[in-house]
Amino acid sequence: MIWMNLLKFFVATFFMLEKTKNMFCLICNNNKAIKYVLNIKLNNIQEKAKHFYINNYNIVFNTNKKNVKKKKKKLLFLLSKNFGHFVNRQQEIPFHILKLNNNNTNIKRNRLFLFDHNFSKLKLCSQNYPGATRSFNSIFLNKMDNYEDKHRSNRNNEMSNEETNDTNENNDKIQSCILKKKANFIADFNDEKENKIQRTHTNCDGSEIKQNISGNGCNNDLKKNNIFTLKELEEMRKNSNYVKIDDRENNEFSIELYFDYKELKLLRKKDEPLSSLKNRLILNLNKLYQKQNKQLNSIQNKNANKIIDDNVKSGKEKGNATTVKFYDKENNIIDENGILKDIIDKLNYLVIDEYKISIYKNLYDLKKIYVSMDVYANHQIIPVHLPLGKMEDYTYYWVDTNDETILNSCDIFYKPTNEDISKRIQLVIYDKNTPIFFHVTEEIEVKYHPFEEQLKIKEQRYSDFLVQSNQYDNNNNNAKNTIRILSYNILAPIYTNTKYATEYMFRNINPCYLKTNYRSHLLIREINHDFDIISLQEVSEYLHTNLFCVYLYENYYSSYKPKSPHGNDGCSLFVNKKKFSLIEYENCEFNTVIRNPELKNIYDTFIKISDDLDEIINEIKTVYQIGIFMHNNSQNIFIIANTHLYFHSLAQHIRVIQVYCMLHILEKIKNKYKDKYKNKEIYVILNGDFNTNFESEVFSFLQGNDVMENSKLWENGKLFKKEYDDLNKYPTLFNIDNNSNDQKINGPYLNRKKFLPLYSAYKKVDIPYTNWNNNFIDVLDYIFLSPELKVKRVLKGVDKDIFDQYKGIVSPFNPSDHLSIAAEIEL
Incomplete structure (x- = not known):
């Protein structure tokens, strides 16, 4: 019946406007036609809306004259859902204004018909009625279902009966047309809607948009990409009413109310009743109304003849009590005695003084997003705290703050160009479904990188390690069986800001280049070379979560194993989802594995070397990060491990025991999966910083040689003391042969x-050093492989001359005291 009345009135109106040349905009909520207006001049928001939704509908109706063909009116455009949750902010009846130019009607020419939100015709008025000049945004109104003020409803019905008598005859004549066209209209609407959605591209992060943006997306108009400008977003939020509720960890709800240009922020206990929240809202709103009325009176007294700003004009009249009611999805009033934590899921909207206000719960807080890294031309920007896993729900773009209509890029990891140098840019991100929820990061200046030439020289090592063109071919079996591996000790921030670091280890470099904000862009550049496996050491939890995980989230599995609960240092493992499928992780700690009953004999003999070895082992936080994956092409099993062995120069005896424990764990995992997948090959890849060189017994042991009971490395146990943890007392690394010990x-x-x-992917001739600090320079980092995995090529080293002035490789163009190593292998 509701449909019948709506369509009846709609077609009747078209009949009255038969001779007008105006086209119409029909707005549909939940596929039901409820609102329409004339084709007046559109603002920016409505112009953009034309591109978002269905357009060019033909409405068919009969004329009064017999034997006259059916005529058509073309709609300007059609909206199929609530748009932006606009509401009427003026506390007036939300009129829909129709200008009538039909000479055949009994209505005087150029008069205005006014309709309320229920489409009851209210009255006629002159053309200069104030509502006629209201923003076109008034068509975007939240419809308050099943909630009407009785007085208004009765008044509207009375006016409707008085003023629609002269159209009843016309309505009867077109009744049959309505019945015939109703089914076809709905069917055509749904079919066209589906087709239009498939054809229309409204997101800025898709391939079609990216193709439209030439180069890096500079100097592109936002309108061409169907993106809301910052000004439009601010206007939408300004003209919106809503409640935002967030669940906090401390047994509280954070509640934000935006209503009638007012803003309230509350913290409420989860175990308090809904009535308590209601009373608090009423109390605070009344305070705001009183303050607003004082402002109004003050302005009236000072400027009696001046027009008062609309924001002030909406003050609440004295004596009108503020009412607040909460509703569920079925439009039932929620019992105010209910406890918040029990009824929070039921809350759908509230009504304040007859105005419906939508409630949004536990939305992602976009305000958390920011850019923490220094920004340079030709280096990607990685924002912090992005809504990972839900990025498809948001539109995002970068703009020049001097001209917010110019689109720089729709890539969330924008790489500024040389043209951007000295410009100030911002990231704009908003919810596609509710654009009123948006965020703009602070302005950041794009700088010229003063060490760009040194970076290019350093990266010449990749000239022989670039991905070959056939490796991008998804149909190439060799490409599918080629695996690119990176291992890199990135230098944890905790080791760069100590007094010892700045005064001794890195004394030849300006401390500003040791800061994480500076080093971040260089770290991203190091890992950005099409690797399938990325093993990182000395990673802080902050960098893992807010830098590497953000950048690699879409295409990589990620795992972090910290050395301690503080998360200052740990191992990160990233594995390409296109090449591998994750089975499980089996991470563990050295000081736990060494006490495994299966290793009791080894451990008991080992701790006899020194009285305090047992205590020392308790304090060593070495971790073994292990992931088990299935190779997508071959369906074979890969055990991928990552570690960082103990660093002390006199700790060769500890490192060899750490390797023994690691091999023990890998052997157990391999046997486990060999039994589980009897027809599959099991491969092992072991990466890390082993703090040992090619000549050491630790390296020899990894390569396959036994360690005897009388090995010289056991002598380290007597030389090594717990108090040597003071780095200033360290002897020269690997220079212990001259220490005499008669026992x-x-x-x-x-x-x-x-x-x-296992065998090392690198030979001694492949790379001269991977670590250089002051007087120490040597190879400490390795990639070990199962014999069945063949090395195609490895990443070469860097000529040390480029680092000479820094007496080490920590420099403004290398973010760590290690070089990254990489190998390309094939099955």
């Missing part, structure tokens, strides 16, 4: 043959 020391026999075989 013969025996340690455990370490049988390498009992564990899975």
Whole structure:
């Protein structure tokens, strides 16, 4: 019946406007036609809306004259959903204004018909009626279903009966047309809507938009990409009423109310009744009304003859009590005695003085997003705290703050160009479904990188390690079986800001280049070379979460294993989702594995070397990060491990035991999956910073040689003392052969043959050093592989001359005291 009345009145109106040349805008909520206006001049928001929704509908109706063909009126455009949650902010009846130019009607020419939100005809008025000049935004009104003030409803019905008598005859004549066209109209509407959605591209992050943006997207008009400008977003929010509720961890709800240009922010206990929230809202709103009325009176007294700003004009009249009611999705009033935490899921909207206000719960807080890194031309920007996993729900773009209508890029990880140098840019991000929820980051200046030339020289090492063109071919089996591996100790921030670091280890570099904000863009540049496996050491939890995870989230599995609960240092592992499928992670700690009953004999013999070895092992936080993956092409199993062995120069005996424990764990995992997947090959890739060089027994043990009971490395146990943790007292690394010790020391026999075989992807001739600090320079980082995995090529080193002035490789163009290493292998 409601449909019948709406369509009846709609067609009747078209009949009255038969001879007008205006086209109409029909707005549909939940696929029901409820609102319409004439084709008046559109503002920016409505112009954009034309591109978002269905347009060019033909409405068919009969004329009064017999034997006259049916005529058509073309709609300007059609909206199929509530748009932006606009509401009437003037506390007046939301009139829909129709200008009538039909000479055949009994209505005087150029008069205005006014309709309320229920489409009851209210009255005629002159053309200079104030509502006629109201913004076109008034068509975007939230419809308050099943909620009407009885007085207004009765008044509207009376006016409607008085003023629609002269159209009843016309309505009867077109009744049959309505019945015939109703079904076709609905069917055509739904079909066209579906087709239009498939054809229309409204998101700025899709391929079609990116193709339209030439180069990096500079100097592009936002309108061409169907993107709301910052000014439009601000206007939408300004003219919107809503409640935002967020669940906080401290047994509270954070509640924000935006209503009639007023803003309230509350914290309410979860175990308090709804009535308490209601009373608090009423109390605070009344305070705001009183303050607003005082402003109004003050302005009236000072400027009696001047027009008062609309924001002040909406003050609440004295004596009118503020009412607040909460409703669920079925438009039922919610019991105010209910406890907030129990009824929070039921809250759908509230009504304040007859105005419906939508409630949004637990939305992502876009205000958390910011840019923490220094920004340079030709280096990507990685914003912090993005809504990972839900980015498709948002539209985002970068703009020049001097001209917010110019689109720089729709890439969330924008790489500014040389043309952007000295410009100030911002990231704009908003919810596609509710654009009133948006955020703009602070302005950031794009700088010229003063060490761009040194960066290019350093990156010449990649000239022989670029991805070959056939490796991008998804149909190339060799490409599918090629795996690119990176291992990189990135230098944890905790080791750059100590007094020892700045006065000794990195004394030849300006401290500003040791800061995380500066080093971040260089770290991203190091990992951005099409790797399938990325193993990082000395990673803080902050960098893992807010830099690497953000940048690699879409295409990589990620895992973080901290050395301590503080998260200052740990290992990160990222594996390409296109090449591998995750089975599980089996992370563990050295000081736990060493006490495994299966290793009791080894451990008991080992701790006899020194009285305090047992205590020292408790304090060593070495972790073993292990992920088990299935290779998507071959369906074979890969055990991918990442570690960072203990660093002390006299700790070779500890490192060899750490390797023994690691191999023990890898062997157990391999046997487990060998039993589970009997027809599949099991491969191992072990990456990390091993703090040992090619000549050491630790490296020899990894390569397959046993460690005997009388090995010289066990002598380290007597030389090494707990108090040597003071780095200033460290002897020269690996220079312990001259230390005399007449006492013969025996340690455990370490049988390498009992564990899975591995070999180093790097040979000594491949790279001269991976670590350089002051007087120490050597290779400490390795990639170890199962013998069945063949090395195609490895990433070469860097000529040390480029770092000479810094007496180490920590520099303004290298963010760590290590070089990254990489290998390309094939099955």
